[in-house]
Amino acid sequence: NRHPDTIFKDKTVSELGCGNGWISIAIAAKWLPSKVYGLDINPRAVKISWINLYLNALDDNGQPVYDDEKKTLLDRVEFYESDLLGYCKDNNIQLERIVGCIPQILNPNPEAMSKMIEENASEEFLHSLSNYCALQGFVEDQFGLGLIARAVEEGISV
16 A cells, blocks of 8 residues: 555545546545545446445445444445536535546547547547547647646646
């Protein structure tokens, strides 16, 4: 473990681009933060995250599993559809930690995703698979750095 046990303990945390929610759930289970907000722009990912949360928060009999502080994962984790930190900003949630792996997100537009198999896809389309923000013509776009920069700017204000 390369992080001290106190890194998330009793903190308010957000995971950007939470996908199926496993990182948010793992953070809550291991480090006992006061709250983890798993955020994703894809509404389907958010639904799957809630399912994963319940699968991990309840035992085989459907009863809550309590941690050492007498709380469950359902007390510690919530998932919301959000463009980066929009949900936290809109709800005045003060964050102490922000985690995420932004460059690995896919374009949430179903129309764009349905064209994945076309051999003659344009450069703009191929770019959209790795970065849903607008193509600005900078080298940073291909690595998702523009999106990361925006997340950092939003994080400063939350």
